[in-house]
Amino acid sequence: MNPYLAGILLGIVLLTAMVVSGRGLGASGGYKYCVVSIVGAVDPPHVENSEYYSKYFENGKKPLTNWLTLEIFGVVAGGLISGAVSGRLKLKVEKSPKISVTRRLIFAFLGGVLFVYGGQLARGCTSGAALSGMAVLSLAGFVTMIAIFGSAYVFAWIFRKNWI
Amino acid sequence: MAPLSSYFAFPEWLNMLTAFLIGIGFGFALEQAGFSSSRKLAGMFYGYDTTVIKVFFTAAIVALIGSQFLSYFGLLNLNQVYVNEFYVTASIVGGVIMGAGFIMGGFCPGTGLCAMSIGKIDAMAFVAGGFAGAFLFTETYPLIEGMANARYKGPVKINESLGLSPGLFTLIMVAAAVAMFWIAELAEKKFARPEITNDLK
Numbered sequence: 001m002n003p004y005l006a007g008i009l010l011g012i013v014l015l016t017a018m019v020v021s022g023r024g025l026g027a028s029g030g031y032k033y034c035v036v037s038i039v040g041a042v043d044p045p046h047v048e049n050s051e052y053y054s055k056y057f058e059n060g061k062k063p064l065t066n067w068l069t070l071e072i073f074g075v076v077a078g079g080l081i082s083g084a085v086s087g088r089l090k091l092k093v094e095k096s097p098k099i100s101v102t103r104r105l106i107f108a109f110l111g112g113v114l115f116v117y118g119g120q121l122a123r124g125c126t127s128g129a130a131l132s133g134m135a136v137l138s139l140a141g142f143v144t145m146i147a148i149f150g151s152a153y154v155f156a157w158i159f160r161k162n163w164i
Numbered sequence: 165m166a167p168l169s170s171y172f173a174f175p176e177w178l179n180m181l182t183a184f185l186i187g188i189g190f191g192f193a194l195e196q197a198g199f200s201s202s203r204k205l206a207g208m209f210y211g212y213d214t215t216v217i218k219v220f221f222t223a224a225i226v227a228l229i230g231s232q233f234l235s236y237f238g239l240l241n242l243n244q245v246y247v248n249e250f251y252v253t254a255s256i257v258g259g260v261i262m263g264a265g266f267i268m269g270g271f272c273p274g275t276g277l278c279a280m281s282i283g284k285i286d287a288m289a290f291v292a293g294g295f296a297g298a299f300l301f302t303e304t305y306p307l308i309e310g311m312a313n314a315r316y317k318g319p320v321k322i323n324e325s326l327g328l329s330p331g332l333f334t335l336i337m338v339a340a341a342v343a344m345f346w347i348a349e350l351a352e353k354k355f356a357r358p359e360i361t362n363d364l365k
Binding site: 003006022027030051053069070076090104105111116121127128138140142146149154156162 | 169170185206215224225228244274283296
């Protein structure tokens with residue numbers, strides 16, 4: 001789809017979230033709620049003894065029924081629908097021909113670790129802080145957006161062999 | 165009257181259903197934008213494909229203009245819409261860590277999920293890493309708690325800190341976005357890498 005048209009579509013989805021649910025979109029928070037519910041199921045004493053984990057379960061709350069958890073399940077379903085409609089469903093490793101599959105997968109994994117870690121620290125990633133933050137004129141959103149994109153240009157030079 | 169969830173006091177099941185439906189729209193829009201391709205996303209940082217900036221800023225100004233108009237006509241109470249809390253240190257440090265994650269991984273958490281859904285194996289590795297990162301964060305939180313909560317400013321709005329009205333700031337944002345689109349179109353020509361972009365078609 002034309003990028004500007006896709007942007008309008010994404011903007012309408014974001015505006016819908018604001019009008020219907022009084023909040024923006026998010027992604028990294030959904031990862032956290034999934035992890036917190038798994039830890040809660042596997043090791044309940046660990047959760048009770050941790051100040052950080054326990055707040056996600058207080059007053060009978062369930063992280064698995066959180067807004068963000070359901071939303072990221074929707075993202076997977078929506079991506080699948082779009083891929084099916086546009087004929088893009090295919091199992092493959094996408095990478096530069098100059099690097100090995102192993103190298104691509106290791107960097108992808110490490111990138112995921114860092115992105116969600118940083119996203120939790122900043123209370124939001126590209127969706128929750130940068131995009132949704134800018135739409136509500138949040139100063140935090142603008143600062144996080146500049147920190148992500150600004151530093152990415154520096155890291156892009158360091159890791160250029162992975163991509164170009 | 166909006167946000168609707170508080171006006172009509174949505175029960176939990178309806179909140180969960182709307183979250184799921186909004187997620188479908190989100191995933192669909194990201195995938196249609198071409199964000200299920202890490203080499204397309206990375207193009208933003210080497211100049212050969214600037215789809216990221218076009219989609220990102222178009223979406224931001226559509227939601228911004230839309231919400232400002234709805235608020236102006238009294239249809240949306242912006243005081244009830246969540247505004248991100250500003251922790252100065254955490255926003256900057258977290259942002260830089262995310263910048264590294266973006267270049268190493270080629271995805272952000274939302275686009276990673278969306279690429280995973282259409283079968284990208286590198287995206288599956290990214291999402292697995294994302295879960296590991298969330299686990300690492302919750303486990304190391306006591307160690308970094310001081311830094312994570314340092315220099316807290318509250319839910320500050322950028323236009324207020326600049327002494328501008330929301331409408332005027334929105335206008336400035338739109339002008340800035342148009343300028344960036346123009347630069348982005350020029351960059352794509354200057355830094356074109358047909359050997360990569362033809363591969364992605």
